[in-house]
Amino acid sequence: KAGVTQTPRYLIKTRGQQVTLSCSPISGHRSVSWYQQTPGQGLQFLFEYFSETQRNKGNFPGRFSGRQFSNSRSEMNVSTLELGDSALYLCASSLGTSASNEQFFGPGTRLTVL
């Protein structure tokens, strides 16, 4: 069974630009969660989508948004990039909601903002 895939794996952007990251969950998984990982703050929850609906949202500004498609694939978007947005963005999928089901993580997208 294929794991969670994320594209692209690496991305370099400049301040003020926007970026879209993509996540394909494990087949059959309906929940996709997004996390930001930095050395200073660790792994922080961004948001979770289940059956195309946002179920939970972390404490991030509105520049961070996401969506989920009917095939459970998900995208997250960051607008007006700031230097502090440089991080590893991880997506995780689970059969049901992330709170009560094992999450499987993808390898992440490494975003560098210059």
Added chain:
Amino acid sequence: QKEVEQDPGPLSVPEGAIVSLNCTYSNSAFQYFMWYRQYSRKGPELLMYTYSSGNKEDGRFTAQVDKSSKYISLFIRDSQPSDSATYLCAPNSGNTPLVFGKGTRLSVIA
């Protein structure tokens, strides 16, 4: 007080040593306790999962939870170089998104 506190290390031990990794948490609603392992350039993977207080053993790994002191531990016996990774604790209430510790970076030296 942060919801989950974890010493970031790095922690360096010789092969064969017993490793102790620890976290403290503040939310008394946490009932499920997970440990994730993250290798370099990879996403985290679930290593162990326990419910409520007590111990759980899986091979060389033992997870221990003390809810009275809000303290969780992961012990690794006979540590191997392949155990070199970052270990993240993630206590959970069961109905909210996971909250992760910052992770402890472990190096096991052959």
